[in-house]
Amino acid sequence: MAKVKLKKLTKKFKEVLAVGNISLDIEDGEFLTLVGPSGCGKSTTLRLIAGLENPTQGDIYIDGQKVNDLPPQKRNVSMVFQSYALFPHMSVESNLAFGLKIKKKSAREKQEKIRWAIDLLGLSGFEKRLPKELSGGERQRVALGRALVLEPKVLLLDEPLSNLDAKLRLRMRTELKRLHKKIKTTIIYVTHDQAEAMTLSDRLAVMRDGKILQVGTPEEIYQKPKDVFCAGFIGSPPMNFISGEKVPQVKDKNIMVGIRPEHLSVSLTKIAQAIPGKTSVTETLGSDNYLYVDISDQLISVRLKPDERIPEDKSVWLFPHQGKLHLFDKTTGKRI
Ligand SMILES: Nc1ncnc2c1ncn2[C@@H]1O[C@H](COP(=O)(O)OP(=O)(O)OP(=O)(O)O)[C@@H](O)[C@H]1O
Ligand SMILES: [Mg+2]
Incomplete structure (x- = not known):
């Protein structure tokens, strides 16, 4: 040693x-x-x-x-x-x-x-x-x-x-x-x-x-x-990165927001403070299912709950879990 x-x-x-x-x-x-x-x-x-x-x-x-x-x-x-x-x-x-x-x-x-x-x-x-x-x-x-x-x-x-x-x-x-x-x-x-x-x-x-x-x-x-x-x-599927102005909690175009797939939930009804999108495909890995949601030309991965099933081509609203946003300076890439 x-x-x-x-x-x-x-x-x-x-x-x-x-x-x-x-x-x-x-x-x-x-x-x-x-x-x-x-x-x-x-x-x-x-x-x-x-x-x-x-x-x-x-x-x-x-x-x-x-x-x-x-x-x-x-x-x-x-x-x-x-x-x-x-x-x-x-x-x-x-x-x-x-x-x-x-x-x-x-x-x-x-x-x-x-x-x-x-x-x-x-x-x-x-x-x-x-x-x-x-x-x-x-x-x-x-x-x-x-x-x-x-x-x-x-x-x-x-x-x-x-x-x-x-x-x-x-x-x-x-x-x-x-x-x-x-x-x-x-x-x-x-x-x-x-x-x-x-x-x-x-x-x-x-x-x-x-x-x-x-x-x-x-x-x-x-x-x-x-x-x-x-x-x-680090992490798979990788963390999602969304420009700050699209995230209601942030609303800052100089910030890049990172959200892990397990820190997002999906709602089929409109809710405030959520990001609107349209469901694309679901990937099934056995124990984990990942839903991909299109938010203005960007695919966001969301880990579904074990028995949760969401149909394709549906309007949905994504909301990040409290305290789970990662904020990065868009120019330097450094954590804020
Ligand atoms: N003997 C060498 N002569 C010239 N360039 C080299 C030499 N060995 C490595 N390099 C260069 O140095 C850099 C780092 O190479 P290195 O082999 O350490 O990468 P690595 O992280 O191990 O990549 P990989 O995951 O592909 O094995 C690369 O750009 C490579 O082309
Ligand atoms: Mg090597």
Whole structure:
């Protein structure tokens, strides 16, 4: 376990600014996720921590020690890449042992470590199998195991679930969370999937264009996004944004109003302080149903109550729940 500190970290690839002056403190044993759209600098940040890239500016500390000049193998971190590759001709056991070979440990210690990983990751019975004889999730676990047997102080995971199908992704998500609870290693996780970030992490760092926009627990960011981008990126279906002059409670064209789908109710009769619209389609996701309402050329999503059914092409009035409006400055995008 270890603390990780990023201090004014910048990485430029010629004229491309991949990471722009980010500072972040990751606590001992924390599960922190860097989340943001493609190209925002997540992998580069992870590679800088791993020592696979050198910062253009700024410093990286692991447990108080500046590691800028330490080679990757001396940093006590393990990284699992997005396109993890197992050695195809080696059994599960040999794949797990591979990283340990370079570590000066006795044969017995190595054997114990491998046994520990096999039990921890539920790979018992698979020891002699080749990667091609495993399912995607099992292969994924071997890749994780390979990183874990090295007993890193910090585990760096770059979209480790992206090769899996939706169902397996969900299962591995739970497994990862359980694993973290057990081993308590500091984990820095990278994903562009906000749902994955929300469910796995102690805290998130929302990134955009090489910058960190907000750091906080999933609840904090969901309930109090600092700007329009964080508000729209975290949550599904995304927060609705309505120009202030259309919202009776606000009536200000300089303000952008954000309302989450679960904070709107629909009325089939006209009511004051409501936004008029026309119902479009309803999306059924099983447990949740979302109604889309057209308010002058803009579709607004509304989460319906479990048994609520509203017909299509009907005039309706939308009213936001008390105290649930998010107000943003239209010019700067910042929360007001
Ligand atoms: N070796 C490199 N040379 C030049 N530009 C690079 C290099 N690596 C990354 N970049 C650029 O830096 C920016 C950040 O890339 P990075 O891989 O960190 O993004 P990411 O957030 O991990 O994206 P994704 O979700 O698509 O993996 C991008 O604009 C990318 O094109
Ligand atoms: Mg990446």
